[in-house]
Amino acid sequence: MSTAFIGLGAMGYPMARHLAAQEDTLVWNRTFARAEAHEAEYGSEARPLTELAQADIIFSCLPTSTEVWEVLRALDGYLMPDTVWVDCTSGHPAEAPRQAAWLKERGVAWLDAPVSGGVAGAEAGTLTVMVGGDAAALERVRPRLAFAGKTVHVGGVGAGFAVKAVNNTLLAVNLWAAGEGLAALKAAGVDLSAALDVINASSGRSNATENLIGQRVLTREFPATFALGLLAKDVGIGLDLVATHKGSAPLLGQTAGLYRAAERMVGAAEDHTAALKLIEQMNDVELT
Template sequence: MPQGPPPVRTAAFLGLGAMGTPMAARLARLLPTLVWNRTAGKAERHAAEYGTQAATLAQVAQADVILSCLPTSAEVGGLMAALLPDLRPGSVWIDCTSGHPVSARAQAALLAPCGVAFLDAPVSGGPLGAQAGTLAVMVGGEEEVLERVRPLLESFGRVVLRVGPSGSGFAVKAVNNTLMGLHLLSLAEGLASLKLQGALLEPALDILNASSGRSFSSEAKFSQQVFNRRFAANFALGLLAKDAGIALENVQDVKGSAPLLAHTAMLLRAAQHSLGSDLDHTAAVRMVEDWNGVELT
């Protein structure tokens, strides 16, 4: 009788940034988890705090499932190339990076001859969602592979859905993040115009949140980040601009038409150049404030 895929007994997590740290911690509640970070001390601290095991890349290669959460597909590709000779047939690589669909398809093709399956599975919900295990996970790849590793993804994700073949998860994430940028900037423009007209911003925002103009940006970002001028670093402006650029490239690849997404990508890139890549993405509203000569407080 043909044998099914080997059982999942161990996992490895690559990349312990703002998202990776809590995701790996929740994964470790489910099964033994190796952790790796380019800065080794970060992995050692994670192991001490969350009961994971700091590992070398050689040890990571022997895990049943490898998860990565890095800034871009390029970093994932570099690690994949280094690990490729040692990966175990029957294992699965899950990339939770906000990556590029073209890279997902190329990486899936690279792993397949080694007997390693690949899923692109970016997440949405921020560090707080990762800590609470309430992330949305959008998965590209084969359904049977997803079902095999679903418990791992559900350790940090409340909604785990396959959205299509390889690359589809990354494509959906790019659109999601571009829409977040569009909502953020359009709300900033609307509030700036209201302030110039003498309206009170906090009650105006409360009305918007009770009306059809509400969004995640209006319900959470402005009250928690903008009005109090915190702009606390949770998701970098440079990364949001990168994701919007990916969404625009995807539209161009299929010869679609998306002028609003294109304009949003352009504005986010302008904000990145003006303000810097490392500020939280909510700081992009400062560009709108500068256009209008007001501060959204």
């Protein structure tokens, strides 16, 4: 019985550490040196991708569902029945049923299990995991989610991706709105630190005002832990979810457009909080 982990990015690298501390863990990464570093640092085993198919639980944590498909296809012919595939990617809800069906033909169960909590949560092993798929498969996997602080079964295949997309879309809206509001206060001559202090003790507070703007924007640090381009992608997924069901979400629709603009005008690789640099330009103020 062993675990496999595919994708040692900013999130995956510390997530796989918690697995390796608990059981035999095979790791693979496209840039393979990163897998070897993980082995050296945490005692996992860096192996060729196809060898990871021998584990009974395979985790993937990749940029988008497109990369997950690439890995799945590379493993075609190697996958073994009774494996559970746990995809921690912030994937697309419309891809989940296709990937689940593809795996089912090969005897493999699917769980979409994206995480929230950022790099800090991954390092602390306190991530929130939102799981879509078969409840029995989740129960089999649950004791081995060593990186999780909280695990919630939110529905059938794709429900995990859907909740993640909506969560990140709300992050995007709350962050942007706070930026517009603070820009207005700045123009009115209000001290932004005091304003943020008040808002964080009031009804307008959000994770964006409590944990992001004071620490990353007012300080001008914008540390790149979660890329603006990835958040723009997630908001796009959120809007796709709305469109799939012919939903009406005019506020999210506008937000999607604004983040695509920020991605292009500020930079896709910048931290997601740097979206507020576009608001600064739009208002000719600095959020300090």
